[in-house]
Amino acid sequence: MRSRLNPYLQVAPLTVVLAGFFVLPIVIVIMVSFFDYQTYQLLIPAFTLQNYIDVFSSSVTYRTYLITLRFCATVWAITLLLGFTLAYFLAFHIRTLRWQLVLFLLCTIPFWTSIVIRMIAWIPLLGRQGVVNTVLHGLGLRDTPLEWLLYSEFAVIVGYVHLYTLCMMVPIFNAMMRIDRAVIEAAVDSGASEWQTLCHVIVPLCKAGMTIGSIFVLAVVMGDFVTIDVLGGGQIASVGKAIMTELSYLQFPPAAANAMVLLMVVVCMIVLLLRIVDVRKEL
Amino acid sequence: MANRIAPPLAPKHLTRRRVLQTTLYSAGLAVGQRLFTGFPAVHAAEPVMLNIAGTGVNQYQQIAAKAKEDLGVTIQYTSLVSDDVVKRAATQPTSFDLLDSEYWMLAKIIPTGNMRGMDVRRITNYERIVPIFTKGTLPDGRAVARQGTAPIKVSYLPEEFAKTFAAEPTQWMTLIPTVYNADTLGIRPDVIGRSIEHWHELLNAEFRGKAAILNIPSIGIMDAAMVAESTGTITYGDKGNMTKEEIDKTIALLIEAKKQGQFRAFWKEFNESVNLMAAGEVVIQSMWSPAVTKVRQMGVPCIYQPLKEGYRAWAAGLGIPRHVTGTKLDVCYEFINWYLSGWVGAFLNRQGYYTAVLETAQAHMTADEWGYWMEGKPAQGDIVSPTGDKIESAGAIRDGGSFWTRMGSVACWNSVMDEDRYMVRKWNEFIAA
Numbered sequence: 002m003r004s005r006l007n008p009y010l011q012v013a014p015l016t017v018v019l020a021g022f023f024v025l026p027i028v029i030v031i032m033v034s035f036f037d038y039q040t041y042q043l044l045i046p047a048f049t050l051q052n053y054i055d056v057f058s059s060s061v062t063y064r065t066y067l068i069t070l071r072f073c074a075t076v077w078a079i080t081l082l083l084g085f086t087l088a089y090f091l092a093f094h095i096r097t098l099r100w101q102l103v104l105f106l107l108c109t110i111p112f113w114t115s116i117v118i119r120m121i122a123w124i125p126l127l128g129r130q131g132v133v134n135t136v137l138h139g140l141g142l143r144d145t146p147l148e149w150l151l152y153s154e155f156a157v158i159v160g161y162v163h164l165y166t167l168c169m170m171v172p173i174f175n176a177m178m179r180i181d182r183a184v185i186e187a188a189v190d191s192g193a194s195e196w197q198t199l200c201h202v203i204v205p206l207c208k209a210g211m212t213i214g215s216i217f218v219l220a221v222v223m224g225d226f227v228t229i230d231v232l233g234g235g236q237i238a239s240v241g242k243a244i245m246t247e248l249s250y251l252q253f254p255p256a257a258a259n260a261m262v263l264l265m266v267v268v269c270m271i272v273l274l275l276r277i278v279d280v281r282k283e284l
Numbered sequence: 285m286a287n288r289i290a291p292p293l294a295p296k297h298l299t300r301r302r303v304l305q306t307t308l309y310s311a312g313l314a315v316g317q318r319l320f321t322g323f324p325a326v327h328a329a330e331p332v333m334l335n336i337a338g339t340g341v342n343q344y345q346q347i348a349a350k351a352k353e354d355l356g357v358t359i360q361y362t363s364l365v366s367d368d369v370v371k372r373a374a375t376q377p378t379s380f381d382l383l384d385s386e387y388w389m390l391a392k393i394i395p396t397g398n399m400r401g402m403d404v405r406r407i408t409n410y411e412r413i414v415p416i417f418t419k420g421t422l423p424d425g426r427a428v429a430r431q432g433t434a435p436i437k438v439s440y441l442p443e444e445f446a447k448t449f450a451a452e453p454t455q456w457m458t459l460i461p462t463v464y465n466a467d468t469l470g471i472r473p474d475v476i477g478r479s480i481e482h483w484h485e486l487l488n489a490e491f492r493g494k495a496a497i498l499n500i501p502s503i504g505i506m507d508a509a510m511v512a513e514s515t516g517t518i519t520y521g522d523k524g525n526m527t528k529e530e531i532d533k534t535i536a537l538l539i540e541a542k543k544q545g546q547f548r549a550f551w552k553e554f555n556e557s558v559n560l561m562a563a564g565e566v567v568i569q570s571m572w573s574p575a576v577t578k579v580r581q582m583g584v585p586c587i588y589q590p591l592k593e594g595y596r597a598w599a600a601g602l603g604i605p606r607h608v609t610g611t612k613l614d615v616c617y618e619f620i621n622w623y624l625s626g627w628v629g630a631f632l633n634r635q636g637y638y639t640a641v642l643e644t645a646q647a648h649m650t651a652d653e654w655g656y657w658m659e660g661k662p663a664q665g666d667i668v669s670p671t672g673d674k675i676e677s678a679g680a681i682r683d684g685g686s687f688w689t690r691m692g693s694v695a696c697w698n699s700v701m702d703e704d705r706y707m708v709r710k711w712n713e714f715i716a717a
Contacts (some may be wrong), residue, residue: 061713068716130564148493151565152549234549235499236542238716246501246715249367250708251374251392 027264034257044253052258065238066266072154072229072239073222076161080218081211083162084169088210089203092177093185105174108167120160120231127151127159152234160232161222168221169214176210177203212278216271223267332615337362337372338384341600342463342637346670347628355622357615366500373398373605382616383603388433388502390458390603391700394447400606401441401456406617409624409641417461417599417640418453422692432506432524432699435461435599445606459601460620461640463632466595466690470561470571474585483507483514483593486568487541496560496569497538499550501711503698506596507570508534510695514593524699528706535710539717550715561586573636576683577675590684594695601640633657634670638687660686 034052037045056062095101111119126132127150134146149155180203188198226241240263247256340363348359362380364372370389372379377398385393393399404410415421416428420436428434440450441458471480486495498504512518518533520526541547548566551557557575560566562584571588579586604616629645634653639645646654655661660682667676684690701707
């Protein structure tokens with residue numbers, strides 16, 4: 002009897018935490034998204050689809066999602082390439098565990114400061130009178146400063162890549178470290194080149210790591226409203242920013258509806274990813 | 285005005301002599317106050333704490349320290365961005381004892397019934413409050429602009445716990461004014477090299493990629509309206525309360541400018557505007573007065589440019605929430621009376637803000653300070669900030685001139701529009717364009 006109860010007791014704490022801090026808030030947000038509102042009355046319990054109709058009938062929604070998705074795709078591709086390369090170098094080209102550890106810690110240095118500092122640090126670098134432009138000018142390469150370096154999509158992508166490459170790298174590195182070296186030896190013994198080993202052995206075995214990293218990056222970029230504001234100069238729209246604006250005008254129901262739509266989009270993306278790669282099996 | 289984060293203040297030049305001077309001075313002042321204005325000495329009984337929630341604009345530690353010294357009241361500030369002030373007042377009114385609110389917020393706060401009207405008979409200097417707030421006029425009788433949420437429209441309640449505003453002055457006041465100012469565009473005279481006289485210069489192609497506007501929809505759209513009106517393309521009934529059609533036209537104008545690359549950035553926070561200007565990213569933008577001062581302190585030339593079409597003004601004041609009663613209520617009144625009694629007024633005037641009761645503040649400033657800050661006269665000696673930083677040398681004149689010239693040229697007030705919901709949606713379109 003007791004042994005039958007045991008598993009339930011074991012999952013109970015996590016269930017309680019998730020129910021209280023995840024399920025309940027989501028349920029409330031879902032409820033609020035159907036509420037009505039006025040300037041002087043923030044929440045009017047009702048069942049109206051108006052908030053969702055507003056979201057889906059506005060061309061701004063689609064344009065904003067398009068921009069956000071474009072950022073997602075670009076950042077995902079760059080961080081995947083960078084993260085994979087870095088992890089590959091660390092896992093297979095550094096021979097001793099000590100150096101692997103040292104270099105790995107080096108990669109985490111940017112994470113010792115707050116996310117805001119890491120973002121703002123780009124501003125004096127990329128600005129009109131910033132380091133990059135000063136150097137270009139000093140070398141005589143350009144007379145007028147490059148305007149697109151800061152407060153542009155470029156700057157936002159630089160920021161994202163800087164902030165989130167590690168999120169991609171760590172799970173991939175972890176997956177690589179778990180590959181049985183004998184498998185690679187076998188590949189080499191069978192005459193495979195490094196490139197062939199990479200394509201046919203390592204990449205397939207790292208799929209789970211890449212998927213987990215991708216989920217991190219996609220989820221963060223989809224919901225971001227800070228980086229895009231600071232490095233985009235406030236001129237680029239994002240879904241998170243639209244929600245923020247509504248919240249600050251006390252328009253909770255439309256913000257909730259917008260948040261639900263965003264949640265659904267992100268969930269769909271993750272489900273799709275998990276369809277392609279069965280993370281559970283790979284682990 | 286929102287997120288108006290005050291520049292950090294550190295008592296840099298706190299010498300022993302100065303401390304002595306201040307202490308003696310304030311001791312004298314404290315005695316004087318007790319003798320002449322007859323503050324009730326509630327504070328003697330028990331230590332009292334007042335939690336003031338509001339924007340950071342006038343939350344100075346120096347004021348808190350002085351209140352402790354003069355009244356024995358411990359002041360605790362809760363600093364919030366302006367949108368959160370409204371949220372807090374509407375949803376958690378018991379979390380503070382005094383609300384430091386801007387007048388435009390009242391349109392959202394008063395209908396919740398969370399605030400009380402303040403009895404003007406208990407305000408010692410009520411009769412001396414600048415008539416902008418009590419009559420809607422300047423002291424010389426000229427009417428102040430009523431576009432937007434002009435303070436007089438929301439200053440009074442018909443009764444103590446009313447949820448609507450009174451059309452005429454009554455015994456019950458919603459806010460006792462603390463600070464107010466007239467906002468305009470900030471420019472870099474050294475880069476622009478010619479005179480700027482109109483709001484429409486913000487969209488002048490000459491400054492393509494070097495202009496900025498603030499991304500707080502309700503204020504940003506008003507700056508845009510000042511620009512639109514100045515170009516002559518749009519005329520408004522009330523810039524502070526636009527019709528849907530007026531909003532559409534204004535946003536269309538902004539979107540067109542954005543598509544042509546007119547804007548370098550949109551800023552949301554005080555310090556962002558300082559950095560944009562000081563780093564040379566921007567040469568003309570919407571700005572707030574202390575931000576201009578800060579840019580100048582960094583050694584970068586910056587002018588708070590008076591413009592022909594006038595200023596966009598804002599005002600803030602202290603209000604008492606409904607839940608405060610008994611001794612605490614007495615302390616709130618005592619604190620407000622102290623606020624208007626001069627020391628704080630002088631302190632805020634030296635920051636470049638304006639204060640509610642001019643006479644009492646004047647008594648705490650030197651003739652030179654008063655001449656520079658309030659009368660638009662050239663400074664005789666160095667002008668020093670309350671923290672001891674030198675702001676201007678002898679001969680300098682304040683941008684925009686005297687108090688009466690500046691407040692007399694107000695064109696509209698920060699506001700909440702009836703079409704708020706629609707406006708925010710359109711503003712998001714502009715940001716996404």
